[in-house]
Amino acid sequence: MAGNRPNRSDALRGYDPGEKPVLNEKWEFPDAGPLGEIERRPDRAPQPVKAKDAGEEVPADSRFRKGMRLFLMKRWENALEEFLLVQPESFSSEERTELTYYMGLCCTKLERFDEALLHLEQVIASAESPLRVYQCRMIIAYIYIVTGRAELAEAELNRLQAGGLESVMLYNTLAYAAYVQEHYLGAIENYEKALELDKDNLTALNSLGYILADMGLDTLRGLRLCRKAVDKNPENAAYLDSLGWASYKCGKLTDARTWLRKAMDIAPQEKEIKKHFKIVTGGAV
Numbered sequence: 001m002a003g004n005r006p007n008r009s010d011a012l013r014g015y016d017p018g019e020k021p022v023l024n025e026k027w028e029f030p031d032a033g034p035l036g037e038i039e040r041r042p043d044r045a046p047q048p049v050k051a052k053d054a055g056e057e058v059p060a061d062s063r064f065r066k067g068m069r070l071f072l073m074k075r076w077e078n079a080l081e082e083f084l085l086v087q088p089e090s091f092s093s094e095e096r097t098e099l100t101y102y103m104g105l106c107c108t109k110l111e112r113f114d115e116a117l118l119h120l121e122q123v124i125a126s127a128e129s130p131l132r133v134y135q136c137r138m139i140i141a142y143i144y145i146v147t148g149r150a151e152l153a154e155a156e157l158n159r160l161q162a163g164g165l166e167s168v169m170l171y172n173t174l175a176y177a178a179y180v181q182e183h184y185l186g187a188i189e190n191y192e193k194a195l196e197l198d199k200d201n202l203t204a205l206n207s208l209g210y211i212l213a214d215m216g217l218d219t220l221r222g223l224r225l226c227r228k229a230v231d232k233n234p235e236n237a238a239y240l241d242s243l244g245w246a247s248y249k250c251g252k253l254t255d256a257r258t259w260l261r262k263a264m265d266i267a268p269q270e271k272e273i274k275k276h277f278k279i280v281t282g283g284a285v
Contacts, residue, residue, distance in 0.1 A: 140156050202229050206225070
């Protein structure tokens with residue numbers, strides 16, 4: 001599927017460019033924007049404690065604060081190093097959970113996925129906030145998806161859904177997990193739910209449109225959805241590719257060549273775009 005292959009975030013490096021991911025190209029963790037854009041929580045900072053030797057007061061969380069500054073600068077490795085040096089004895093249980101959470105985010109960004117899972121599962125076991133549990137389960141599902149374990153991702157997401165959660169991100173991620181397992185009707189159902197919550201969501205528009213056109217289920221609607229995604233983001237090569245392919249499936253060969261040429265101009269190395277362009281043009285590039 002032409003689902004955000006070009007310009008994807010660093011966290012998607014594990015994908016083969018020829019695949020058709022359906023996640024947002026900057027998959028947003030459910031806290032405050034894309035991974036690396038999480039806001040600090042100064043209201044939760046530990047109180048100063050006495051230094052053992054000098055007797056003066058020093059912030060118990062000085063390394064945590066330094067780690068957060070590095071985190072917000074997207075210096076993931078340095079941030080994690082600081083977090084690992086934190087002495088959390090003076091932290092409350094909630095503060096220790098926050099520390100573990102951000103360590104999990106750093107490991108996720110660094111693609112140290114096994115370590116990330118350990119940290120995030122620890123947060124789930126100790127977190128008092130249902131929101132924090134939701135955030136961790138979403139990230140765990142994301143990790144399972146990018147490491148080829150879609151069934152486990154689906155189990156995590158279904159657990160959230162069973163708890164009454166409803167969000168565009170949840171449905172888009174569920175749809176992707178279904179798609180990679182070739183459960184196409186399940187993918188369609190979840191993209192439809194995402195659009196019920198946000199009729200202009202680009203991931204759902206593009207991905208649902210592609211599936212409907214590619215599988216011949218409703219090519220005209222698929223074309224309309226892909227066109228809407230391109231209208232909202234006309235420089236996205238993945239969306240242009242989807243629109244070109246949907247045009248081809250509708251028999252609009254001139255339009256298909258136009259859109260796929262634009263996609264090729266933006267992302268000439270993308271395997272899926274090159275494949276579609278070759279099919280539509282009869283081999284001419």
